[in-house]
Amino acid sequence: MKQWRFWFVEHRGTLMALVIFVVMFLIYASNHPAGFGANMVQTASNKGVLLAFVAMAQSLVVITSGIDLSVGMVFTLTNCLASWLVVGSPAQVILGIIAVLAVGAVCGAINGCVVIYGRLQPIVATIATGAIYYGIALALRPFPGGTVNETIADALTGKLFNFIPASLVAMIAIVFVVWVPFSRSVAGRAAYAVGSSETAAYMSGVPIKRAKFFAYTLSGLLAGTGGLFLTFFTYTGEAAYASGNAYTLFSIASVVLGGVSLMGGKGSAIGAIFGALAFRTIGDLLFVFDFDPLWQPLFQGVVLLLAVSLSAFGLLRVRNRLDWFT
Amino acid sequence: MNAITARLSSFRRHLDPAVITAFACILLLLFLGSLYSRNFLSPEYLLQQLKVASFLGIIATGMMLVILLGQIDLSLPWVVTVGAMMSSAAAGFGHTGAMLAIPFGIFCGVLIGLVNGFGVAYLRIPSMIITLATNAVAQGLMVVYTGGFSPQDSASPTMRYLATGFIIPSIPNSVLCWIIVGAAAVFLMNRTGFGRSIYGIGNRERAAYLSGINTRRIVLTVFGISGGLAAFGGVLLAGYASKAAQSMGDAYLLPAIAAVVLGGTSILGGRGSYLGTVAGVLLITLLQSILSVMQMPEFGRQIIYGLVIIMMLLLYGRESLSR
Structure with missing residues (x-):
């Protein structure tokens, strides 16, 4: 009984995100003009998975109580790179994919080094590195263009057995390859420890630097995976400043919806995934209700504002006013 | 005489190494620029830069106040745009509209700022x-208002005059606006209880609360002031370009x-001077130019x-190693 309650408290944020997502998706699916079907799920999954990758990337850093404002730019950079490299023979394609993911990880590692060894505040440091990554993306693709190996692109964005969306399967696979080992490793536990109290973690001899370095590097890797998938969906590379920025901002919103505390030390990448899927579904709700698409940004904004205001209910439980200031 | 030397020495004690480094970098940039072309040191060029910088x-003045609190205001891009669009929209309503254009733009910005402040x-x-x-x-709201296109309203003559005219010969009005805003900010920060x-609060909100500060x-x-200043910046930008545009504020957040x-x-709040922000x-305007x-x-x-920002921060923006 006790065990069960601990588990529940630990995963409350993730479960909330799951519930929001399921409710939103049911409303979305039941009103969808094409009806609930494999095609609709595939489209929704393809759209949601992109943001989910970026949100996972963001959540890893946020758990260490940092923030990564360059995720969107790493996403854009790897998109541009993939439109050059993931072409040609199967061997070239595989090498290209590895190179793209490696570049993503390197971008994350650079962020990590600047934050750990440069001792700069993550928020400012990643703004600056984000500008650098965007500059490189622009150098790679001054104009939208490029191409990608269509066989693998179609395989990863289509359906398995004519039913299951492949992108969703790919994402779950990435969760098992990246997030599950990380969260169970020493570095992963240390990341949570650093996030909840860096001083206490330091005093207890937790490997702070290793934890942060892994968190930032894996964050870059995940953002790179997102960029790779973007290339698979669009078949082109584009250094779009606005879209990179939007992904950064949406990733923060998804992480918050997914129950990851911006103070650090709380939440999980799984929660961030549900947060991202919920956020995307909310954004698309207007389409199924046949509203003017002009209203979509406003609707998305108001929902976001309400969602973040809900956290204010926690104030009602505060007994001592000094607890406001933490 | 004694008083002056005392002042000087206290001034020297208060000089922040960050501010000195920043000003040194400005001089270095000007020097490098003058090697490239002599025009970099001409008064016209420098005044033009000052105008763009204003x-x-x-x-940035509003942003600085928020950062001093240890918070951050990411709503800046669209508050700037709201200020520009709403003032231009008000300018379309005849004579009274043109008169109220600037206050109305700023008012909208303050409103958004107050929502931010209430939430925080x-x-x-x-x-x-x-x-x-x-x-x-x-x-x-702006997308719904404009229908996703750049609005047709144009800035009122007053806005244009404020952004591009000259009351004092050879000193652009926008620079005067910045001087006034800056002087007010310095007064607010250093001479009032509010500023203290x-x-x-930026140093430790809990301690500030316990000492009886509301x-x-x-x-x-x-946050209201920050929203108002961002919107005022938008009003001036609209006057400068003589109309508002979608996402004109995006280029100003970073x-x-x-x-x-x-x-x-300090991005953690509680430490910083207005001279440094100037x-x-x-520095940033010169670098871009x-x-x-x-x-x-x-x-x-x-x-x-990006590299320059990281390099400069590595020079003096590092946190102390001890915790």
Whole structure:
């Protein structure tokens, strides 16, 4: 009984995100003009998975109580790179994919080094590195263009057995390859420890630097995976400043919806995934209700504002006013 | 005489190494620029730079107050745009509209700022999130208002005069606006209890609360001021370009934060001087201008821009090793 309650408290944020997502998706699916079907799920999954990758990337850093404002730019950079490299023979394609993911990880590692060894505040440091990554993306693709190996692109964005969306399967696979080992490793536990109290973690001899370095590097890797998938969906590379920025901002919103505390030390990448899927579904709700698409940004904004205001209910439980200031 | 030397020595003691470094970098940039072309030291060029810097300077002033609190205002891009669009829209309503254009634009910005402040101070939502949300709402409102296109309204003559005219010969009005805003900010920060409370809250809000400061009201007010200044910057920008445009504010968020931080203000709050912010604003404007005069392609500009910020922060923005 006790065990069960601990588990529940630990995963409350993730479960909330799951519930929001399921409710939103049911409303979305039941009103969808094409009806609930494999095609609709595939489209929704393809759209949601992109943001989910970026949100996972963001959540890893946020758990260490940092923030990564360059995720969107790493996403854009790897998109541009993939439109050059993931072409040609199967061997070239595989090498290209590895190179793209490696570049993503390197971008994350650079962020990590600047934050750990440069001792700069993550928020400012990643703004600056984000500008650098965007500059490189622009150098790679001054104009939208490029191409990608269509066989693998179609395989990863289509359906398995004519039913299951492949992108969703790919994402779950990435969760098992990246997030599950990380969260169970020493570095992963240390990341949570650093996030909840860096001083206490330091005093207890937790490997702070290793934890942060892994968190930032894996964050870059995940953002790179997102960029790779973007290339698979669009078949082109584009250094779009606005879209990179939007992904950064949406990733923060998804992480918050997914129950990851911006103070650090709380939440999980799984929660961030549900947060991202919920956020995307909310954004698309207007389409199924046949509203003017002009209203979509406003609707998305108001929902976001309400969602973040809900956290204010926690104030009602505060007994001592000094607890406001933490 | 004694008083002057005493003042001088206290001035020297208060000089922040960050501010000195920033000003040294400005001189270095001017020197490098003058090697490239003699025009860099001509008064016309410098005044033109000062004029471009004044828009960023006014916007960064609000951002600095928020950062001094230890918060951040990410709603800036669309508050700037709201200020520009709403003032231009009001200018379309005949004579009274033209008169009220500037106050109305600023009023809209203050309103958004107050929503931010209410969320941060009273609902205790992290500023990064609530300002992100209000930014999205402001964007949504403007998209609905304009139909997704750049609006047809143009700036009122007063706005244009404020942004491009000259009351005092050879000193652009926008620079005067920045001087007035800056002087007010310096007075507010250094000479009033309100200003001292901002620094206090930035250092430790709990301590400020326990010393009897109404911290929530101050946070609310500061966010209101920040929104108002961002909108005022938008009004001036609309006057400068003689119309508002979609996402005209996007180019100001990162430079504003960078300018404040490069000027030695701690992003954690509680520490920083306005002189530093002035230095940061000038530094960033000069850097952008020199890169564009050298016809550096956009990608090179972005990379150098990011590298310079990181380099300068590594020079003096590092946290102490001890915890």
